[in-house]
Amino acid sequence: MPSLRPEPIEIAIIGGGIVGLVLAVGLLRRGIQVTVYEQAHGFREIGAGIAFTANAIQCMEQLDPAIVTALRSSGSVATSASNGVDKEAHDYLRWIDGYNQLDADDPSYQRMLYQIDAGYRGFEGCRRDQFLEALVKVVPPEAIRCRRRLQWIEESGLDERIGLAFVDGTRVEVDAVIGCDGIKSRVREILFGEGNPVSYPHYTHEVAYRTLIPMEAAIAALGEYKARNQHNHVGPRAHLIHYPVANNTLINATAFVMDREEWLDDKQMVAPASRGELEAAFADWSPCVRNVIRLFPEELEKWACFDLWDYPAPYYSRGKICLAGDAAHASTPHHGAGAGMGVEDALCLSTLIMEVVEAVQKEPTLKGAALKTAFETFGAVRRTRSQWLVNSSRTVRDFYHQVDWGEPAKWVKAETCFEELKDRSHKIWHFDYEAMKEEAVRLYRERMEWSRLGGAITMS
Amino acid sequence: MPSLRPEPIEIAIIGGGIVGLVLAVGLLRRGIQVTVYEQAHGFREIGAGIAFTANAIQCMEQLDPAIVTALRSSGSVATSASNGVDKEAHDYLRWIDGYNQLDADDPSYQRMLYQIDAGYRGFEGCRRDQFLEALVKVVPPEAIRCRRRLQWIEESGLDERIGLAFVDGTRVEVDAVIGCDGIKSRVREILFGEGNPVSYPHYTHEVAYRTLIPMEAAIAALGEYKARNQHNHVGPRAHLIHYPVANNTLINATAFVMDREEWLDDKQMVAPASRGELEAAFADWSPCVRNVIRLFPEELEKWACFDLWDYPAPYYSRGKICLAGDAAHASTPHHGAGAGMGVEDALCLSTLIMEVVEAVQKEPTLKGAALKTAFETFGAVRRTRSQWLVNSSRTVRDFYHQVDWGEPAKWVKAETCFEELKDRSHKIWHFDYEAMKEEAVRLYRERMEWSRLGGAITMS
Structure with a gap:
């Protein structure tokens, strides 16, 4: 007889980059028990710039307004209208x-x-290190563990806990793992296997x-x-x-x-x-x-x-292990939207994990199946768009680098790329994240319903 | 002192293919004096199939419901749902x-x-020859001249008539010329010059x-x-x-x-x-x-x-000479939308020419300037989208022909093309032709206003 007391769901996020921290903040705000495991000693980074679209900032707002406050307090400026005049x-x-x-x-x-025209504050740029520093302050210190480099993930049955082994010899057990560990993701390497081209950028x-x-x-x-x-x-x-x-x-x-x-x-x-x-x-x-x-x-x-263009990940999760952000779909920077895509991921994941919480409150034994279904749904909803970004970022680079720019007789041809460039930019900037959330919830519930029916048939 | 009696506007359409005839029907219905000049003896064509999207058929409806009647009477069928069952x-x-x-x-x-999913009757296919035959019946016989192969276009001032010289030695004068003479357009060759790569496919x-x-x-x-x-x-x-x-x-x-x-x-x-x-x-x-x-x-x-991918036309008109349909933007057939793009052109042109009629009724001396402005506006509104189709048709062919389809390790990569394929198809199928008409009218009026102000300044 399962316990009727709602069990907490413990989630490990591997990687304390922007997407890992944004996701952690979003989940913590929803009352989920989260720990971020970061391999570095702290959150010092090179001072490269990073930009977010207005749309990605709306996703941050939905995850937690504190993220937007952190962004703005880190000195973000509208990239192009920041001429100080208008x-x-x-x-x-x-x-x-x-x-x-x-x-x-x-x-x-x-x-x-x-x-x-990217609109009013269409892009906001900041220094990556300053945004990270402001973000870290939003997360309670006990939810972050530095100097934890992931070595291995031990999986057993769907209803068993997942073991995380770190290079320093420490070990923890959690209900689910989300790899936000960037382009050189160890979680991706564990998921697809060492030596598999899918595992590496x-x-x-x-x-x-x-x-x-x-x-x-x-x-x-x-x-x-x-x-x-x-x-x-x-x-x-x-x-x-x-x-x-x-x-x-x-x-x-x-x-x-x-x-x-x-x-x-x-x-x-x-x-x-x-x-x-x-x-x-x-x-x-x-x-x-x-x-x-x-x-x-x-x-x-x-x-x-x-x-990750050459060998895209064929799926973003297996069981209760999931990839998000660059770990799933690292792209070149030519759309200025790589981190924003990870923020969309975080909004999708936190929406789905709230569904898991609700399911587990009603029926604690569903925890494993619900987490697995949430992650599968995440892949179904997010993989196509995020993989499209990887491709599109390559495509627009090819537009910029056309040899035709050097041949006046080919300028008219070369300039026909801009109609596509506009469509591609609009696809990123005008993303309907409300529709994404609705689709995620609908697909998750359908899948849970199927597995419930499947279970009933098995029992009969 | 200009005459106050409205002068008719006489338009020559070069080429009696689908776009030429559809445009002629649209203009005739709006009371414009149109003659179609076709180089062949009649309208017999090879029996190749041709398909139109539901959206292109809505554009036909706006040009003249008789065009849709002609299409359906020529035996058009929904291409994919025509299984006779559902x-x-x-x-x-x-x-x-x-x-x-x-x-x-x-x-x-x-x-x-x-x-x-292309929707209910998303594509309707028919035999090209049968549709042409039905279309010809909608045009009064006196508006069609066969065996007229265009040799040369004689232009003088904007307020002079345009002379058309045909290979058989005949000659006519008109107010404006629209080249709907297909991929091997003679009008395009005259516009851009013999030997210019832009003149040829x-x-x-x-x-x-x-x-x-x-x-x-x-x-x-x-x-x-x-x-x-x-x-x-x-x-x-x-x-x-x-x-x-x-x-x-x-x-x-x-x-x-x-x-x-x-x-x-x-x-x-x-x-x-x-x-x-x-x-x-x-x-x-x-x-x-x-x-x-x-x-x-x-x-x-x-x-x-x-x-026309290699050397796209840098503009679609010069003075009172204009290109439409394949003459302006012949593409490969991989979107099944080449003729439909010409139907959109015809709707745009007939909308603009109604603006010219209105201007000429008020001020007959404006005829030349209004026709020139209408054609320039047509290019401004249509060139980007129609040139995009030429490019996109090549791009989707490259998707179909990927060598990656032959290498199982590259299938996941190859399949990422379908998100783009969907976006590209939707861009064609969900075209907002009402917005196109509004944009055309707005731009035309702005341009006419500028030239009126310019004229006033010149006079002062």
Whole structure:
């Protein structure tokens, strides 16, 4: 005879990155018992920027308004309307011909190609480390365990607890595990097996170089308007994107360059680089772009871009183990929506886990089946969209890097990409997360009903 | 002092294909004086099938309900729900693994990959020749001139008439010209210049083989369900599509095969072929597909697929000369939406020309400027979407022809294409033509207002 007292559901989140912490906050607010296991000593990260769409911020709001407060307190600014002049202005994404010098008399002239209105505060950018620091403060300290690097997951029956073994020899038991452990996810490797190509990210054959440039120098290089507003300079086999940060005192500039070689060391995605190789890659580009490249430091680093495009995860859960965020669908950064996709995941998961809580309150023996069903439903609802992002991010990079930008006879052809680019951006920005939640709940209940009927048939 | 009596507007449509005739019917119904100039002796065409989406049929309805009557009287049937059993059934588009033999015990087993619900009567198919024949009957005979092959267009000032010179030596004068003369458009060649790559279609490196197969033989080859319903068999570098026609007594089967060679003769897009070469292209495919291929005639023809992808038209009009339908944006047939895109064009043009009529009634001297503005507005409203179709049709072909379909380790990756395929289909099927009409009218009026203000400034 099962106990009638509602049992708590204990969930382990592997990885204390943005998605892991956002999910933890969302679950804790719903009264779920959650512990985050983070392999690092603390939450210090490189100071790279990260941006969220207005839509992703609405998802955060639904998870817990405290997440949005943390984002804003960490100094998030609307990326493009942050020119300090017009605070109500919409954010625009802009694409500009970065390759051709079109006016001998005015070297700063560049052909404007396209812009998309992303709406009022369409994108908000912040420093990743500052947002993480603010997020950690929202989570009670006892819900976070640092220096816990996952070694193995021990599964037995659906109604048994799951054991987590860490590299330091510690061990815990929980009801379910959610791997938010990023692109190099150990949970994914455990799920799909060591040596399986699905378990690892693969090289996208592009490298990124990033720097911060003082606004005055940026204005001298680009002109006032371009320096103070987001621009994406496109051209053959490379692109340069920049936008103002730090209350318009700096611009954040990132150059992406295609690389025909393989990336030799999968473990280390960063390598030392020189401005010389970057200048060589942009040698034929327009004077403005070359001006910006000259402002990169002489010694810098390049990031190899990896993603999960080549071998996408065929499913996002097995039993009571689930993947979310980059662990499930790490993409290249070209839509500026990778972390936002993980926030959507977190909203979906917390909605489903509330369904599990309700089921377990009525019928405690259902806990294992309900968790498994919730995770399966999560995959059914989220896998298609998140995998689409991985593909689409590659596709828009290919638009930016078209060799046709270098051939005037092909410009008309090259520019036909922007209709798709707009559709793809709108698919991300105008996501109907209410419909997602409804679909998740409906599918979960249908599946639970089937298994209940299946159980009844088995008993008869 | 201009005359106050409204002057008629005389429009020449070059080309009596489906788009030319649909546009003529739409304009005639609105009281516009239209003549269609067709180079052929009559309206006999090869008996190829053509399909329209429910959305395109709604556009026809708006142009003139007589067009829909003509379509239905020509024996159009819902392509996929035409199984004779369930008349209310929705049309589905289905994609199935045509390459791999997955069950040694059941050679007819094929992996179902994806299906999209196109709604009730989502697609209606008919024979092109029969629809044309029915359409011609809607147009008064005096509005059609056959055996008029366009040689040249003589333009002078905006307020002068346009002269049309035909190869037979005849000549007419009109107010405006709309080129609906298809993929090999002479109007496009005149607009962009002889020798300009934009003036000509280019080879897409795929050939199509088509046949009709008796339903009984099709059932023996494919099994009952597949024979009676539309299926798209995908695999490396080729695909086979079939659907029932002729009241379910036949299936229409078309095989598309990639071709690495150039197509030598641009004038002649059809070449003799043998079943042997088709069997060679599908030699490694699943038994069902090979069964169907064996039912093609031993001697047949192959169609080289051409489109306007490589060098898209940078604009759709110049002065009072305009392009519509395939003349403006010929695409490959993989969305089944090429003709429908031309029907949308016709609805946009007839909406805009009614604006011209209104302007000319108030101010007859505006005729030239109003026609030019209407055509410019047409391009502004239509070019992006129609050019997108050309690109998208290539993209979905690349999805069908992925080499990944031949490698089981890449199936999960290959199948991620279907989310895009669905979005792309929905973009075509759920077109908001009311919004298109509103946008066209709004832009046209804005442009006319600017030119009026410009005129006032010039006068002062």
